[in-house]
Amino acid sequence: MDLNAYLKDRTALVDKALRAYLPCEDTLPASLHKAMRYSVFAGGKRVRPVLMIAACEAVGGNAARVVPAACAMEMIHTYSLIHDDLPAMDDDDFRRGRPTNHKVFGDDIAILAGDALLTEAFILLSNPVLNPDVDPGTQLKVIHTLSRCAGSLGMVGGQVVDMESEGREVDFPTLEYIHTHKTGALILAAIQCGGLIGGGDETALKALTTYGEAAGLAFQIADDVLDIVGDQDTLGKDIGSDQARGKTTYPALLGIEEARARALELRDIAVNALEPFKEAAEPLRQIAHYIVDRSS
Amino acid sequence: MDLNAYLKDRTALVDKALRAYLPCEDTLPASLHKAMRYSVFAGGKRVRPVLMIAACEAVGGNAARVVPAACAMEMIHTYSLIHDDLPAMDDDDFRRGRPTNHKVFGDDIAILAGDALLTEAFILLSNPVLNPDVDPGTQLKVIHTLSRCAGSLGMVGGQVVDMESEGREVDFPTLEYIHTHKTGALILAAIQCGGLIGGGDETALKALTTYGEAAGLAFQIADDVLDIVGDQDTLGKDIGSDQARGKTTYPALLGIEEARARALELRDIAVNALEPFKEAAEPLRQIAHYIVDRSS
Numbered sequence: 202m203d204l205n206a207y208l209k210d211r212t213a214l215v216d217k218a219l220r221a222y223l224p225c226e227d228t229l230p231a232s233l234h235k236a237m238r239y240s241v242f243a244g245g246k247r248v249r250p251v252l253m254i255a256a257c258e259a260v261g262g263n264a265a266r267v268v269p270a271a272c273a274m275e276m277i278h279t280y281s282l283i284h285d286d287l288p289a290m291d292d293d294d295f296r297r298g299r300p301t302n303h304k305v306f307g308d309d310i311a312i313l314a315g316d317a318l319l320t321e322a323f324i325l326l327s328n329p330v331l332n333p334d335v336d337p338g339t340q341l342k343v344i345h346t347l348s349r350c351a352g353s354l355g356m357v358g359g360q361v362v363d364m365e366s367e368g369r370e371v372d373f374p375t376l377e378y379i380h381t382h383k384t385g386a387l388i389l390a391a392i393q394c395g396g397l398i399g400g401g402d403e404t405a406l407k408a409l410t411t412y413g414e415a416a417g418l419a420f421q422i423a424d425d426v427l428d429i430v431g432d433q434d435t436l437g438k439d440i441g442s443d444q445a446r447g448k449t450t451y452p453a454l455l456g457i458e459e460a461r462a463r464a465l466e467l468r469d470i471a472v473n474a475l476e477p478f479k480e481a482a483e484p485l486r487q488i489a490h491y492i493v494d495r496s497s
Numbered sequence: 498m499d500l501n502a503y504l505k506d507r508t509a510l511v512d513k514a515l516r517a518y519l520p521c522e523d524t525l526p527a528s529l530h531k532a533m534r535y536s537v538f539a540g541g542k543r544v545r546p547v548l549m550i551a552a553c554e555a556v557g558g559n560a561a562r563v564v565p566a567a568c569a570m571e572m573i574h575t576y577s578l579i580h581d582d583l584p585a586m587d588d589d590d591f592r593r594g595r596p597t598n599h600k601v602f603g604d605d606i607a608i609l610a611g612d613a614l615l616t617e618a619f620i621l622l623s624n625p626v627l628n629p630d631v632d633p634g635t636q637l638k639v640i641h642t643l644s645r646c647a648g649s650l651g652m653v654g655g656q657v658v659d660m661e662s663e664g665r666e667v668d669f670p671t672l673e674y675i676h677t678h679k680t681g682a683l684i685l686a687a688i689q690c691g692g693l694i695g696g697g698d699e700t701a702l703k704a705l706t707t708y709g710e711a712a713g714l715a716f717q718i719a720d721d722v723l724d725i726v727g728d729q730d731t732l733g734k735d736i737g738s739d740q741a742r743g744k745t746t747y748p749a750l751l752g753i754e755e756a757r758a759r760a761l762e763l764r765d766i767a768v769n770a771l772e773p774f775k776e777a778a779e780p781l782r783q784i785a786h787y788i789v790d791r792s793s
Contacts, residue, residue, distance in 0.1 A: 224649055224650065228650075229654065229658070229674075230649075230654050230657040230658050230661070232657060232661065233649050233653065233654060233657045234649060237649065280612075281612075284608055284609075284612060287585075287608065288585075289583075289585070289603075289604035289605045289608060290605050290608065307585075308585035309585050309586050309660055310657065312580055312583065312585060312586065312608065313580070313653050313656060313657055315612070316576075316577075316580060316611070316612075316615065316653050317648055317649035317653045317654075319612065319615055319616065320615065320644050320647050320648035320649070320653065321644075321648055321649065323619050323640060323644040324641065324644040324645050324648055326640075327637045327638075327640040327641035327644060328641060329637065329638075329641070336633075337632075337633035337634040337636070337637050338633040340633070340637055341623045341625065341633050341636055341637065342623075342625075344619060344622075344623040344640065345620065345623035345624060345625070348616050348617075348619040348620040348623060349620050351616050352613055352616035352617055352620055353520055353526075353529050353530060353533065353613035353616070353617065354520065354524075357529065357609050357612050357613045357616065358525065358526050358529060358613075360609060361526040361528060361529045361606065361609055362525070362526050364605055365526070365528065378525075
């Protein structure tokens with residue numbers, strides 16, 4: 202299997218659907234819809250949507266069936282970035298080399314564009330026309346999984362603890378809390394929702410959960426390592442920016458070598474969990490390798 | 498029927514459920530959950546939840562069945578107030594005589610508390626344990642109705658146009674757009690979701706939609722009139738605050754008397770639509786009278 206070709210193809214599926222699902226730029230209020238589309242099409246790698254599609258395919262589901270939920274996931278991820286970048290939060294002027302949403306549209310529109318994208322995710326997830334092959338009970342489980350992982354006990358909770366920890370000594374449990382919540386929760390939700398929509402049974406969902414938890418954390422550790430040793434192109438943000446901000450990272454707590462070892466260990470846990478899916482899980486398998494190997 | 502007793506009883510149902518559904522104040526992250534509860538329990542009148550319960554009862558449904566959705570509605574309303582009050586938006590220091598969320602918890606936590614409340618609404622709406630008597634297909638319709646009314650083509654869209662119109666000459670169609678979207682959309686959603694969960698058929702839902710559209714607009718016009726002629730206690734905000742802010746209002750465009758006449762006309766449209774429900778719609782009927790009569 203050619204991972205690059207796979208990523209390119211599935212990313213294109215998601216991009217095409219996002220263009221169709223989001224209200225057009227000239228739909229009233231135009232400023233709001235322009236701002237929403239600006240950040241959704243700002244060069245994101247569609248990591249979470251592609252993971253959701255790959256998990257759906259791992260349990261034998263068709264990619265097309267999971268595309269609306271994958272797009273909803275990307276909308277939630279994008280809203281979180283818009284709000285994170287606000288002056289009242291991380292106060293970032295650039296993301297992926299482009300001015301952040303509030304720099305272009307103003308703080309007020311950026312707040313509302315984030316709100317609208319989060320809401321749009323649930324409009325999409327509950328749209329009967331766009332999800333004809335998913336039975337309502339499963340669709341509700343998807344909405345429940347995604348919203349829980351995005352809420353105060355998931356992503357938003359992680360963001361709060363991360364903010365409150367800046368510039369302070371952070372112990373290992375707090376660091377794990379931040380990562381499993383701020384970034385890990387959505388990645389896990391992507392994997393679980395893919396499995397649900399693909400029709401996976403309980404055993405399959407359990408295996409996918411193991412994969413999602415391990416891969417999500419591995420992704421974060423690899424990101425932390427890259428922040429120190431990577432080149433700017435691979436990372437898409439400034440090298441050393443975590444340190445400059447007084448953020449505690451895995452390498453800071455464990456040392457680079459131990460952090461790398463932990464990432465490799467998590468990668469193996471993730472890959473081993475995929476065994477029952479055989480060939481159908483090849484994309485998920487290669488993604489786990491790709492995530493970790495770029496940092497080692 | 499004693500409207501006051503009805504409102505008191507149904508409000509108590511909602512308040513009790515909200516206390517149970519929202520994460521406790523000491524659940525991690527505590528600052529976030531404190532902020533969420535602070536604004537949910539800041540003296541709101543639960544207008545939208547009570548309307549949802551009354552609509553459910555009008556079609557013969559049981560109040561208990563609709564309480565989770567009614568609470569979700571109140572969470573969405575509360576999130577919108579927290580974000581509206583932010584310095585980047587209306588920059589309000591007080592609401593109902595208490596400091597606004599960001600004045601107590603900071604802008605960052607206020608943004609995230611709003612985000613978490615919006616998300617919590619969908620966690621609640623998709624919770625299978627809390628909605629055992631609503632079939633999944635209906636529940637999805639409720640989620641779709643609520644999210645559409647709250648999103649970029651509903652409440653958030655209305656908020657954007659309202660913001661962009663401040664200090665400008667606003668024509669009548671724009672004023673109607675602002676009101677039917679910014680406040681009308683959620684009120685309509687409350688009525689429609691109540692009808693859906695109560696098991697209303699298509700004819701019933703159509704009648705409720707007529708009621709919801711008319712009552713929502715009547716409520717806004719009455720509020721505008723009260724802003725000029727009311728006393729501060731009835732209104733819960735400063736008299737003349739719309740004018741001070743350069744907001745266009747119905748009385749400003751139509752004159753007080755014509756605005757009052759329009760509110761009365763809308764009240765009658767709302768009340769007439771309830772005819773098929775007979776006695777079961779008495780609460781909705783009295784609420785329509787109450788909304789308009791306080792301003793005339």
